[in-house]
Amino acid sequence: MGTLVSLGTPLSDVLLIGGTVAPGPNGKTAIWNVSTGSPAYLNAIDPATGASLLSAALPGADGSYAVAATPDGTIYAGTYNNGHLYRLRPGGTVEDLGRPIASETFIWRITTDDQGNVYGGTFPNGKVFRYDDKTGAVRDYGTVKPGQTYVKSIDYADGKIYTGSLPDAHIMEVDATTGAITELPSPPGLGDPADKVVYDLNARGGRVYARISTAFPGPLYVWDIASRTWVDEIPNAHGLDISPIGADGSLYLIQNSELKKYDPATKTLTGTGLTFTGRIQNTRSIGYADLGLPDYPGTSVVGTLWRGEEFRYNPQTGKSEIFQTQVRREPIEILSVAGGKDKIYAGGFLNGGVSVVDPSTGAATFNRFSQVEALMEGSNGKLWIGAYPEARLYAYDQTQPWSSPEYSPGPPGTPDNPTQLLNLKPDLLQTRARALAEVNGKIAVGTVPDGDRLGGALVIYDPKTNTAQKYRNVVQDECVFGLTARQGIVYGGTSIVGGLSTTPPTRDAGTVFAWDVAKSRKLWETVPVPGAATVSSVTFGPDGLLWGVAGKTVFAVDPHSGKVLTSFVLGNTNSSGDIVATPDAVYVSIDLNKIYRIAPGKKQTPTLFLEHAHRRLGVRGDHQLLLTSGSELFRVDISR
Numbered sequence: 001m002g003t004l005v006s007l008g009t010p011l012s013d014v015l016l017i018g019g020t021v022a023p024g025p026n027g028k029t030a031i032w033n034v035s036t037g038s039p040a041y042l043n044a045i046d047p048a049t050g051a052s053l054l055s056a057a058l059p060g061a062d063g064s065y066a067v068a069a070t071p072d073g074t075i076y077a078g079t080y081n082n083g084h085l086y087r088l089r090p091g092g093t094v095e096d097l098g099r100p101i102a103s104e105t106f107i108w109r110i111t112t113d114d115q116g117n118v119y120g121g122t123f124p125n126g127k128v129f130r131y132d133d134k135t136g137a138v139r140d141y142g143t144v145k146p147g148q149t150y151v152k153s154i155d156y157a158d159g160k161i162y163t164g165s166l167p168d169a170h171i172m173e174v175d176a177t178t179g180a181i182t183e184l185p186s187p188p189g190l191g192d193p194a195d196k197v198v199y200d201l202n203a204r205g206g207r208v209y210a211r212i213s214t215a216f217p218g219p220l221y222v223w224d225i226a227s228r229t230w231v232d233e234i235p236n237a238h239g240l241d242i243s244p245i246g247a248d249g250s251l252y253l254i255q256n257s258e259l260k261k262y263d264p265a266t267k268t269l270t271g272t273g274l275t276f277t278g279r280i281q282n283t284r285s286i287g288y289a290d291l292g293l294p295d296y297p298g299t300s301v302v303g304t305l306w307r308g309e310e311f312r313y314n315p316q317t318g319k320s321e322i323f324q325t326q327v328r329r330e331p332i333e334i335l336s337v338a339g340g341k342d343k344i345y346a347g348g349f350l351n352g353g354v355s356v357v358d359p360s361t362g363a364a365t366f367n368r369f370s371q372v373e374a375l376m377e378g379s380n381g382k383l384w385i386g387a388y389p390e391a392r393l394y395a396y397d398q399t400q401p402w403s404s405p406e407y408s409p410g411p412p413g414t415p416d417n418p419t420q421l422l423n424l425k426p427d428l429l430q431t432r433a434r435a436l437a438e439v440n441g442k443i444a445v446g447t448v449p450d451g452d453r454l455g456g457a458l459v460i461y462d463p464k465t466n467t468a469q470k471y472r473n474v475v476q477d478e479c480v481f482g483l484t485a486r487q488g489i490v491y492g493g494t495s496i497v498g499g500l501s502t503t504p505p506t507r508d509a510g511t512v513f514a515w516d517v518a519k520s521r522k523l524w525e526t527v528p529v530p531g532a533a534t535v536s537s538v539t540f541g542p543d544g545l546l547w548g549v550a551g552k553t554v555f556a557v558d559p560h561s562g563k564v565l566t567s568f569v570l571g572n573t574n575s576s577g578d579i580v581a582t583p584d585a586v587y588v589s590i591d592l593n594k595i596y597r598i599a600p601g602k603k604q605t606p607t608l609f610l611e612h613a614h615r616r617l618g619v620r621g622d623h624q625l626l627l628t629s630g631s632e633l634f635r636v637d638i639s640r
Helices: none
Strands: 002-006 017-025 031-034 038-046 052-058 068-070 075-078 087-090 106-112 118-123 128-129 138-143 150-157 160-166 169-173 181-183 197-205 208-211 218-224 229-239 252-254 257-263 268-274 284-292 299-304 309-313 322-325 336-337 344-348 356-357 364-367 371-377 382-387 393-394 419-423 430-439 442-449 455-463 469-472 479-486 488-493 512-516 523-525 537-540 546-550 553-557 564-569 579-581 586-590 593-599 607-612 615-621 622-628 633-638
Touching: 002 607, 017 075, 017 284, 017 299, 031 052, 031 068, 031 299, 068 546, 075 106, 128 150, 160 197, 160 208, 208 419, 229 252, 229 382, 268 309, 268 322, 299 393, 336 371, 336 622, 336 633, 344 633, 356 382, 419 455, 430 488, 442 488, 488 537, 488 546, 546 579, 546 586, 553 586, 579 615, 586 615
Parallel strands: 017 068, 068 106, 106 150, 150 197, 336 615, 371 430, 430 479, 479 537
Antiparallel strands: 002 633, 017 031, 031 038, 038 052, 068 075, 075 087, 106 118, 118 128, 118 150, 128 138, 150 160, 160 169, 169 181, 197 208, 208 218, 218 229, 252 257, 257 268, 284 299, 299 309, 309 322, 336 344, 344 356, 344 371, 356 364, 371 382, 382 393, 382 430, 393 419, 430 442, 442 455, 442 479, 455 469, 479 488, 488 512, 512 523, 537 546, 546 553, 553 564, 579 586, 586 593, 593 607, 615 622, 622 633
């Protein structure tokens, strides 16, 4: 049997996405944000000091991309995963208003009108809703663009609702009274809207500003509402928002890594000297505040960045700065876990990060980083990291200081560590480096595609030559969820789903495959569990068989032929689990709350080893399993 030991929460940080600038609890201007966590918190920040004025839990919510204020100072937040709308009236407490539309689990963005009504865009049916601030009545405007499952961005102006979609870039105009929907023409030079995203959209001063890009810089197109024409294109604009129109008719945005003033009348950009660094330079809270500070007379531009920093700029003095606010860190859900010779590694979901954990004490060293899909300690002691987005591969030399120029730079002159070795977005159109395995000193990477497409990739990276062999659609129209290797052969488990899980699959079951690295060819491919969409994990058992898990079924195949030799239906759901092995047995995650043990032998009968809710299952050494449950890490010491 095994002993379950909590190692605590190895990952914690600040992640602010949804936000706005509006009156705070004390009546003075505050910067409002929702910090991601379990639960998420609605925060008000004093822009003069960075101090926390309020931190209120949003029960049941994990985070929010969507925060807006009504004219009377009421703050609304729309959340993801539970798809609820929350409200905080001045002087009141947070109210959970429930899910505006029963079918929608994600509110991507909200905005308000002059009467305080709230408009939101949703997933998975790409709908728009209106919530009446006075009566609580909800109007469902329906799916605004058939085939578009995300209303990614939304704003309101003069009786019209403007929306931007994903997975393709369509900008829609919805009459708030009649519900009539009109699609705006594509901006000049955009080309085919397919596989492009209206990531951000703001209505300001009679114009609609639509940024068609990703979390990274892209063109910001300007639509004149009165003339119904596109009148400008601002290149290399960062998200997520632009400021309201100021007293002089101009507004502020981040462009080419600098806060700039934009004059809509002359279509000119003027630099402020306030520059930003790092991979992500996005703000959703950006507005104006009177700070009452000597270097910041009158009105200043203020806002927050995604890691909790505040930036501010004063147009009169030119003074600017970026500093860390006092928004508290929240535990981060663990997305990936791996065991090393004398360490445990944990990778974070969404706000990301990599922690190196002491297996005995749980003491953790946290490093800011990207969302981490996969981790593996290599035979040379380096930590290999599979990241999202862009299916990037990194190597972390643990003998040298951590210094990530994209997320957590060290002192000036410190070499990059981890080092980025692959980016599989440009040529293979991949987004998640979902699985890693070492094969004869090379690193095999299994990936999930980007956007609304099918077909993952298998990539073999050679550290000695810094070269990679890249193979898309090793299993046609399927992505690679799990990898293992033995004697020069890579074995993988695949899934029929696409990058956004919205594209109808062309196949009806996940597979297991074998790939000969030296000969660059597939040896065999088999469907181990007919009808099971995903083979989420594979490993070699002590019996020499290739074991895998597909939803509620665990199976073993002959690694030479791919023939299925045995299988057991153990669960009730098709939740994707992991399978790992020690020298004594195979351990498989079923229903995300049970772990079964299968020892080698003639009967190979699975026995229930442990019941405990978890997301990921890993292994360290010969007698230790690793479990993650939310943000908490556990080790399971297996009695010998």
